[in-house]
Amino acid sequence: MAVSIRDVAQRAGVSVGTVSNVLNRPDEVSADSVERVMQAIEELGYVRNEAARKLRAGVSSTVGFVVLNGQNPFYTDVVRGAEDEASKTGIAILYGNTDEDVKRERLYLDLFQEQQVRGLLIAPYGDVTPRLQSLRAGGIPAVLVDRFSGDQKFSSVSVDSVAGGRLAVEHLIATGRRRIAFVGGPFDMRQVTDRLAGARAAAENAGDHVDLEVVATSAMTVDEGTAAGARILARPRRDWPDAIFAPNDLLALGLLQAIVVDGRAGVPDDIAIIGFDDIPFAGAAAVPLSSIRQPSRMIGRTALRILMEEAADPDSIPRQTVFPPELVVRASTRSS
Amino acid sequence: MAVSIRDVAQRAGVSVGTVSNVLNRPDEVSADSVERVMQAIEELGYVRNEAARKLRAGVSSTVGFVVLNGQNPFYTDVVRGAEDEASKTGIAILYGNTDEDVKRERLYLDLFQEQQVRGLLIAPYGDVTPRLQSLRAGGIPAVLVDRFSGDQKFSSVSVDSVAGGRLAVEHLIATGRRRIAFVGGPFDMRQVTDRLAGARAAAENAGDHVDLEVVATSAMTVDEGTAAGARILARPRRDWPDAIFAPNDLLALGLLQAIVVDGRAGVPDDIAIIGFDDIPFAGAAAVPLSSIRQPSRMIGRTALRILMEEAADPDSIPRQTVFPPELVVRASTRSS
DNA sequence: GAAAGTGTCTGAATCGATTCAGATCGATTT
């Protein structure tokens, strides 16, 4: 049915070994053979069978990417960056969205192991370190994305979340805000706790006259943001914060919408809002949202590059790549 | 290195054939053997080698999904739906984002062919029909997503875009709008022309007193939307439309932002805006955006299901699944 | 009691690309 390397060899009048060499190390083959083989490939419409290649050579040309929230445009961008890098070298990306569900996370790790991916990019939700270690023992390296590997057991590519949190709150303080609410959760997500830690540091650094309260949410979604916004506005006016920092833009946009629609408080006049990630929609909100930018595509590209290096050299030492976050000021925090 | 079926067989004291049977048709194996094999698998941490399975059995457990704009949350949702369905049966999804680039589209088709995917889900950009036909001839079926297969050569899952366009403009007319602008492009995208056709039909149906003008954009992005918004607002006030229909929400959100930020026209008082897709951000805009909803997850789920059926029966007749669009009214078109 | 049937198991052949030891051959060295 399908055209195999044998058919090509026959047509080109060479052995299968030579065809394989043309495909994999053309410089060891005479120019004449290369040409004949290429022509036969062309004529027959031959396409290499990845399964056979993977089986024999043991090298896979797919990597798995497990994302904890595919709905978040930030991750979409990270994946896009990884894609860019991958397509350069003919690597395909197996994609899995776990939606912050430990079961789905495990499922995808199993699935990708069966597929014998060359490596794994993962924005983890649950505690996957043990699983990743056993995968690595089986020859599948992993690089953590958007998450610093605290124990240094794996390479990681992320942004300094603590610095980002600090940056956000320092900016709020610099523009005159004093009663700041950190709206986020759940607190078993590293991103949340790190960004809060940075926020706390900035608040404490500014001295007694800055208040930082924490409003917990159960997820980092737009809906949770609007819900939290409603809760805040339900308080007596004097208990409203004059600024809100949300550890991702989805939450921030939800908050922003709740406040704008309610109408009693103006943004940024009464309440300033700043998010995190700087997703494309942040700038397009009706009150354009200030945010802490992560170089999302670059994160994806870098993660994939490091992953390929580790796949090539299994004994390489894990390294932590940390990009600096960048403050992007838009209308939602302009000083009034 | 890796644990193979042979190791399992040895440990369980059975033949490799039996292990394979336990894995693939356990009912033909005695309960005793099943248990022994399962235990051996457990103890050795055996994971089936997909490459070998694919090679011999010729059935792949991956499908490719090629999307034309991965940044659009609509497609993110469609992918999510496909994932849901796929993970039920242990299918993994190879993901490729073409970003409305014909070259990238071709590249992914090649890549996925090499990977010998079981089938292909594609939201096409260029004219891929010939390529898809040759893939099908090689045993790889394809299902078009978000695009009706006009020539009926392939199965497709989409929403009736013409009806959606009509719905949008009928709604605008019903709420008293008379000078309607269709802002979208490029016009070689089927989604755009269909939605415009529907809009035209609605306008003509309403008689002479309704005006429909077309403002062309070069892409369906937020940025193009804000740019188009600026162009419209640059006109003398009397030439402003009193309603805008954009064939996707990204454009609509861009337009909305441009108009709100400009401030001279109110939404919806002076200009109503309606988009298409009903992405999650539509409801979260500061002026919540009316839209034509597509059942995005359902589209993904259905497409994957049909694809698997076609993979199982190569001679099945292509079928067109068309979901009805649904009007979602929010503040951006509330009658003033 | 022979034949037929049933349930279970075995093990070699197979899928297609890669790899590598060895063959071939003309050129160069001794």
Added chain:
DNA sequence: AAATCGATCTGAATCGATTCAGACACTTTC
């Protein structure tokens, strides 16, 4: 002229799971 060498090519062995013809042990049937 023999030996050596480098460039090029060949073809069988291999990767691991699946498949299937045949083996085997028991029952059932006539």
